[in-house]
Amino acid sequence: MTIQAVRFDPDKDSAPRTQTYEIPFYDESMVVLDALNYIKSHIDGSLSYRWSCRMGICGSCGMMINRTPKLTCNAFLRDYWPRPITVEPLSNFPIIRDLVIDMDDFLHKLKSVQPWIIRQQDIPLGAREHRQTNEQIDDFRQFSQCINCMLCYAACPVYGINGEFLGPAATALARRYNLDSRDEGLKKRLPVIGEAEGIWECSFVGECSVVCPKGVDPAKAIQQTKLDTTMRFVLPYGNRE
Amino acid sequence: MTTEVQAAPREYGWRMPAVWWARQRHYFLYMLREFTAVPMALWLLWLLVEIQRASNGPTHYSPHGSPWFVAFSVIVLGFALYHSYTFLKLAGVIIRLKIFDRPIPSGAIVLAVFGTWAVASAVVGFVLIWFSR
Numbered sequence: 222m223t224i225q226a227v228r229f230d231p232d233k234d235s236a237p238r239t240q241t242y243e244i245p246f247y248d249e250s251m252v253v254l255d256a257l258n259y260i261k262s263h264i265d266g267s268l269s270y271r272w273s274c275r276m277g278i279c280g281s282c283g284m285m286i287n288r289t290p291k292l293t294c295n296a297f298l299r300d301y302w303p304r305p306i307t308v309e310p311l312s313n314f315p316i317i318r319d320l321v322i323d324m325d326d327f328l329h330k331l332k333s334v335q336p337w338i339i340r341q342q343d344i345p346l347g348a349r350e351h352r353q354t355n356e357q358i359d360d361f362r363q364f365s366q367c368i369n370c371m372l373c374y375a376a377c378p379v380y381g382i383n384g385e386f387l388g389p390a391a392t393a394l395a396r397r398y399n400l401d402s403r404d405e406g407l408k409k410r411l412p413v414i415g416e417a418e419g420i421w422e423c424s425f426v427g428e429c430s431v432v433c434p435k436g437v438d439p440a441k442a443i444q445q446t447k448l449d450t451t452m453r454f455v456l457p458y459g460n461r462e
Numbered sequence: 463m464t465t466e467v468q469a470a471p472r473e474y475g476w477r478m479p480a481v482w483w484a485r486q487r488h489y490f491l492y493m494l495r496e497f498t499a500v501p502m503a504l505w506l507l508w509l510l511v512e513i514q515r516a517s518n519g520p521t522h523y524s525p526h527g528s529p530w531f532v533a534f535s536v537i538v539l540g541f542a543l544y545h546s547y548t549f550l551k552l553a554g555v556i557i558r559l560k561i562f563d564r565p566i567p568s569g570a571i572v573l574a575v576f577g578t579w580a581v582a583s584a585v586v587g588f589v590l591i592w593f594s595r
Contacts (some may be wrong), residue, residue, distance in 0.1 A: 229514040231472040288485060315473040323473055355562055378489060381478040425493045425552075 222246040222298060223305035224256050229316050237316060239307075241264075246298050254282050254293040258379060267461075269338035270320035277434055280370030284320055290375035290432045296364060300396035311375040315386075327371050330387055333413050334395035339406025357402045364397035364442055366435040372437050385418040389429035389439030392420060396442040399449075411450070420446045464565045495548070498541040503536040 222244055231235040237356045244259045254272055261268050272282040275294045280294045287307050298306070314322035344351075373389035380386045395414050398404045414420055431442040479485075481492040508526065516523040553575040554568035 229474055233475070234474075237474060313476055315475050317473055354563075355563070359565075360558075376484055378478070378492075379481065380475070424496070426489070427487075428492075429490055431488065441555050444552060445558065448556050457528075 222291055222302060223258070224253075224260065225226050225305055225306075225307045226257070226260070226320065227309045227316075228268070228309075228319050231318060232294060235306045237310075241305075249297075249299050251298045252294055253259060253284075253296040253298065255306060256292060256298060256306070257308065268320075269318045278368060280368035283311055283372045283375065285312055285375065289363055290372035292370060292372070311371060313377065314371070315383040317348045317365055322371075324371060326384065327369075327374060327388070327390070331394065332368065332412050334387070335406060336391075336392050336394040336398055338398060338401060338404050339409060340403075341405045345362050351403045353402055359398035361397045361403075363437055364400070365395045365432075367393055367397070367437050367439075368435055370434065372432045372434060373437075374388075376428040377430040378426055378428075379422060379424060383400045383418070383422060386422040387414060389423075389443065390437075392423075393437055393439040393442040399446075414446060415450050420450070423447075498544065501534070501538050502541050503546075505535065539548075548578065550579055 224242045224244055226242065227237045228234070229239045242264055244264075248255075254275060257268065257270055257272075261270075270293075271284070272294065273279040274281075277292055277295045280292070283290060284293050285291075285294065286296045286310070287301065288309070290311060293308070307404045308320060310316050310320045310322045310384050314324065314326070317323050337451050367390055369390060371390065373393075374380050374457045377386075377389055380388050392414055395410050397413070399407050401412060420443050423440075425440060425444065427440045433439065483489045512523070512525060551572060554572035557568075557571050559566045559571065
């Protein structure tokens, strides 16, 4: 099977180029990550890419497979056979080397929404439990499935055009904590998610939700947050805790 | 002792291709959806011109009635209905209401929103037809 992988050596190349490899396709369960590992082990050890768990949990092997953002551990060769597969680094991010992108911008944005439980006053460990009903958990459960794979950022043309956009995953995770009954950090997150480059930059392309490998719906999180922030602004006492 | 200072690795910056919207069907449909707002804006501008003319008295009011404008209006009506449909359908996704701690199904919310839209349209239509007689 033919694999066309993007190569970029910052010390030699002025722009990314494509290199073609032929790999044996002998097992129906082979995924694109297996093909890349075969290339690295048997054909060209200089090919660089990120990967870790091989089971769609760590979110580190996201790449563009035939121009669609996918986890390479979750993209089966049988779905593309006999056509060649083009593997590119995730769109909308600077390329460090070959298929490795610079994720600093995403990590900075993720940290800016403080995706952890914020309490105004911490209760000492062992003092009491933070109990939640099933309904309360259902409010945010799907948003908590995000694995930070950045496929949604690669699929988002708004982020591609305006790199200042907070983006889908960061907003979905902010929503996950804002909806958590244990959390009291909404007012700390609002200045980030409510600004012009936050939720209001989104024009609802919707592709972020289509490509998410974990079934998270970031587009829904963004639209819900738009409505919530508007209601907080419009309704009397909307800004109270 | 010497200290070796290494230059930061050079990266290849991302550049959005000009034809990004033509690369995927979903992106193309998104752009199509966004561009339907342009003829709607033109039609509304023309409506404002006609309202301004009407405010100067019946003799100055001359509504555009050419077949081309009627055809254009029908197309714009289609765009407006499409935008209304997609916007109202979204209500089921983004509106979260609870009664006695139980979430209201999104289907019920969508039904209520479309029902309100139908009633509001009927009222506006009635007022326009009644007062234009």
